[in-house]
Amino acid sequence: MSLSFLHPALLWGLAAAALPLAIHLFYRRRPRSVPFPALDFVMQARRETERRLKLRRVLLYAARTALLAAAALAIARPRLSTPEARAAAGPAGPAATAIVLDTSASMAYRLGGRTLLDRAREDVAEVLASLGPDEPATLVVCGSEAAPVADPPGFDRLALRRVLADAAQGLAHSDLTTCVTAAVRALGDPAAAATPRRRLVVATDLTASAWRLDAPAPVVPMPGGAQRPDVSLLDAARGEPLGNRWVSGLVADPEPAAGSHGYRIGVTVNGEGMTAERDVPLTLRVGAGKEERTALRSLLELPASGSTRKALAHDFGAGGPAVVSVALPPDALPEDDALTVVVDVPRDVKVLVVNGAPSAILHRDAAYFLEAALAGPASPVRPTVVDAEGFGKARLADFDVVMLLDVRAPGPKAAELSAFVENGGGLFVAMGDDVDPDRWESEVKGLLPAPLHVVKTAAERGTPGAEGKAARFAEIDWDHPALRVFTGQAREGLESVRTWRYMLLKPGAKDGGARVLARYDDGATALVEARRGRGRVMLFASTLDPEWSDWTIRTSFLPAMQRIAAWLAGSLDERRSAPGLVGAPRPLTLPAGLALAAVVGPDGRERREVAVRGEAGKGAVPVVTPDRPGLWQVKVRDLATGGERIDPALAFAAWPDPRESDTRRLEPSELTAWFGGEALARVASDGKPGGSHQVPLWSWLLLLAVAAFLVEGLLLG
């Protein structure tokens, strides 16, 4: 331990300690000579009292000297510190102090009935109270991924206390490395140049996920070079381990076995530092708001640490957006004990399949394979197969999609067909021997993505070498929503399709909006789509029976047809992105004719002030940054009627950041090493930045001065 002084210049006051002796010497008088008869008595009295008087005189001088020296030392504000800390602290004197308050989600952890943030806030308040009048300070609240605001250190304590009081519990992840770096950089501001020392105080829970120790440690940019600050890490957890258990994953996949709208709900639960438990209840709830209900209760067996999975099955009963949440019993950090997802349960897609070339031989029937593909048990598609005559009687408005297979031409249904598409219906057209390109062109001009031209034969089926000469798909648009499911080896099922004959298409209009999904290896268009009005039209240049192509027997046929039907019906558009994390901005794409009215958070509170990305009127997109986990619903306003309603299709879920759920704590030595070693940094498990690091002695010195004053009074008395 060594001694340091906050105001070393005031040590000149120690010279006052010599005053008693100086006064004694200065005012010492020459003794007056007096003849006196009873000299023996005087001598004897002096002899007897000499030792006591000498001791009293020494004590008196000592008391006076101690009084003055103690007062002078107390004014210089001495502190005891380790040699390393003293060396690290640089020159003695007041310190410019940057305080970082961690308000991330993990600070909501409850210990002893109080959150860690409550404790950290108290710790910071004590630090503010302990600052000297000549010590500037700044406070950085670190509770989100956003760039932290670090003002230059100042002397407005009231403003700092206001910032501290306003620092609310965040539920997002915070990067303390970034916050600390910003805070330390602020210490290099010229406003604090007159202060000799730099100090950083971090009030946090020491969770490892908040720190990036692979980044360089922060340094204060000073005119004379970078300087490392003196660091105090105030442990809000007071050294206690923070065990936690949280729902880390929730996925919902269609499960035909569970019903026509059945889903398999996969739940992953993680734990750290907990005791193993059996029969922990897990609750599955569906719906939102007043319609929310408990759908299922299950039991989990949870290990002390690590993860466990549980699969639950649920039939939603109907298509459309559905809210699913799972919850564990609340623990010390209840914010991460539940997860919510919004599932788009596929709606039934009604498809009218028009078979233009029916055949008694099933495998030669143009619609046989397509019907089989669309009517699978897990398929949301409900096909209705009719022949050309039935097509004429059919009411197209009763269907979502019309699929025309080897139909010569729409004939009398051409106008209805065009109107059907314009109003949002889907149209799929496959070729065949009966298709008449000229009639198609004359009857529904401009409806198809590209005009039909002539049939091309790549190879005669059954002839030698025909297999090798057959055309194959090339240049497939794998990113198209209808084909996106083909990944990896699954693409082989599409690439291996052989086509002997196909319809060549004329080049379409440049502004026709056609999008080619696949071409044959000779460059001819194989699959093309275009948007017409509010509907979509897709054209396949070959047949959906084995006559011109063997696609029907390939593994890619069934999923491709189901997804094409869904795509044309518009249900794939409802696929929503995965749940976002708390604190992560989420742009909202609103359907035409609707405007954002408000966002309703999991707490039921409406938020009408929503940030907007981009310029108003030029594709501006509202951006919601969820500040808590749970279901977020969007209230839209109909621009035509002005009415407001919750649009379930726009609802989304926000998940707590899993990094905040991982409450494993850093070893103090890891963190102090990062800051430059124990000479510079220390972790205060008692929440006090002083502790054994530096012991203020001025109060004891003042006590000593008072004691010396009393002793002097006693001696004089």
Added chain:
Amino acid sequence: MTEAGKRLLDPAVLARLAGLRLRVRATAEGVLSGLHRSPHHGQSVEFSEHKEYAPGDELRHVDWKAYGKFDKYYVKRFEQETNLRAWLVVDASGSMGYRGSDDRLTKLGYACTLAGTLAHLLVRQQDAAGLAVFSGKVTNALTPRAEPSQVNAILETLEALQAGGETRVEAAVQFLAERARRRSLVMVFSDLLDRDERVLRLVADLRRRRHEVTVFHLLDPAEIDFPFDDPTLFLSMEDTRSVEARGRDVRKGYLELLGSWLDEVRRVCGESDVEYVRVRTDQALDEVLVPFLARRERSAA
């Protein structure tokens, strides 16, 4: 006593009187004036014999104790005391030259005034008065005589005294042992600051030699009160010793030592049947002499 007489007996007034003779006369007159007021105005006579009462004898001389024993009236017959011898022993050592204030007499001056006054009174009633002055040794001596010229001789001797030398009471005791063979009244005027610890025993020896001994212990008020505060270099008045001390620091110890010494002196004198009279030199002389003489008269009666 008149107010003027009282003032004359004030040491402060006496100190302003130039000569000893004046002081003695003033004191003697004041003391005589005081004695006249005393109911014990006796005579310096000694009892001689009894005779049977006869008309014409003074009734106050009837011995009532003898009447109680013998049932007859006897009258005391007195004889003029012609052989009372008094030795006035004056300490003239250096310490006797001290006075704590200029408006007071030195201890020696006070002692001489006392001794001169007593000599005057003794000779006046036809007693023999002698003088012995001592310091380290007996420096002056006058054999007791009852002649009026003896007073002048004594006063001349006292007037010429200068304080000096060490105190050696033993010298005076030895002198008296040799010269005062008859039973005498010995009056010692001294501060008793003799470095010889036997000083009190020596005085007591005089009593054992059947002398009536009275010690006038003279002390200056400064010796009794020790009014020193500041650092002071105290110088011996009889040798070259000195000691430096802060008055306020040693006062308590000094007063304790002085007090116990004075108690010891009074106790030893009492045990030795030596009359002890402590005299402060700021004390009016009649306050010293009148009670003393009154006690003498009572004891004579």
